[in-house]
Amino acid sequence: MPGFVRSLLRPGGYRGLPYAVLGAALTVPVAPFAMPWALLSPAGRPRVLLALTALAALLGLLGLLGPVRRFGVAAANGLLGTSLPSPGRARSAWPERLRSGAWLVLHAGFGGLLVVLDGLLAFGVLSVAMWLRGDQDEFVFFGVTTVAGSWTVPVAMVMLALAMVVTVAATRGFRAGAEALLGPSAAERAALAERRAAVLAQRNRLARELHDSIGHTLTTSTIQAAAAADLVETDPAQARRALGTIEEASRSALEDLDHVLGLLREEPAAKEPARTLTEVDVLAVRAREAGLDVRLAVAGPVAALPAAVSREGYRIVQEGLTNALRHAGPGAVDVRVEAGPDHLAIVVVNALPGGSPRPGRRGLAGLAERVEALRGELDAGPDGERWRLRATIPLRTGA
Structure with a gap:
């Protein structure tokens, strides 16, 4: 726990946020190929679930490529501060490819989730500025309309603290996942x-x-x-x-x-x-x-x-x-x-x-x-x- 608290006070503890943005951005070029699959199901939630499943499958297949794995290692080292060895340009074995594909899916999924969550929490911080400027007299929280006032200050502080905790926890999770799934196998370590x-x-x-x-x-x-x-x-x-x-x-x-x-x-x-x-x-x-x-x-x-x-x-x-x-x-x-x-x-x-x-x-x-x-x-x-x-x-x- 002391290590987690120290991470809250260091800029390196928030490396996970730009890494999450990168993961969310990776879904953009793949999404157009996944959306047609949603048309195969009736309207409603199953259609959204099918589209997300198709998106994850396409990302997993993309992660099987050697250049994608090398990009993943470089991104983890540059944005997360890991020290993963480069896999080189030799053809990777199937276990390493599967681990790389799984990590690309997790990176994109949890990256998008972190971006959305931090965006929602950032609204609490922005509410103070809007109240002080007098731009908005009412706020809607989860369908409940409330009058703007000084109560937005403590709420904003709590939401800011939550955003910091979530980002630091995500950074640690991203590092552990990258080292486990993008790190070298026993054969690669021997080579x-x-x-x-x-x-x-x-x-x-x-x-x-x-x-x-x-x-x-x-x-x-x-x-x-x-x-x-x-x-x-x-x-x-x-x-x-x-x-x-x-x-x-x-x-x-x-x-x-x-x-x-x-x-x-x-x-x-x-x-x-x-x-x-x-x-x-x-x-x-x-x-x-x-x-x-x-x-x-x-x-x-x-x-x-x-x-x-x-x-x-x-x-x-x-x-x-x-x-x-x-x-x-x-x-x-x-x-x-x-x-x-x-x-x-x-x-x-x-x-x-x-x-x-x-x-x-x-x-x-x-x-x-x-x-x-x-x-x-x-x-x-x-x-x-x-x-x-x-x-x-x-x-x-x-x-």
Whole structure:
């Protein structure tokens, strides 16, 4: 009850009135098709009842249409303040259609009833104004003629209070009915959860792409810029090479960034940059120019690897070199890529940073997700005085 009283003091409690007006208005385009049915019965009440029955049947059939249900959800969210999920444009099942048709009938019926009732109650409020203006000396209430006077003031207040109570109660009823009959079914909730999971997975993938590409470029460029600043006077040629490396790495990162932003904007976009293990030597060269002593060993038919496996392998090597450069600093790094008949193995080994591991937690978490998506295994941690990153990805279903 306290909640109902609070609704009387809030504008949102009266959302049901415009929603009722909409429901009454929905009967206007359908009424001409229902009126001829009244001619099939004798004059009197049965004829009116038949016309109302035909009107309800036509509204129910109209509610079976998918666009009508989407309109009903949008109207409930906009006018009643509900948060019903959009049913989408997929073909709805018959149970959902029947619920939508039933709600359209109830919306129109109770909407028209509320409009009429509030209109009658509003007459009591208007009677005060007519009495004060002297426009009317008598009023007829339910067939009884009475003389206008000060008694219209308390009557108007009572009728206004009744109108407020009825409207707030109707608003609550409309909200409950809309959530029950226009809300998603169990199957629709499952489909909605799947769509949300797909969107979340896509966002996580894009976050990994940005972390791997941009993070690697920024780390390399920062170190190269510092080196160029130290060598600009003593070894200008080496400084120019460092600046050239920064330019090349930045251009590559911009391509990746353009692709990811195109996906976020859902634009027809630029082709995804093809970074595969066939370019792992380019990663090694850039890392060497940044100060790492990269000893790269590639074995097996790397060029024949599946495209998805080769792309993820490239990112694994990239992240391993980035972490080595970021946390251990310039030094020796052993990188081995082995493409066997049944699996791809990648191992990156570098010195521990200051005798204790400080891996990039977010980067390793992203790598773990990449490898797990390909049914592989990732192992990263200290191995004696060195840090070892090893990833194994099967190339066959049964591997």
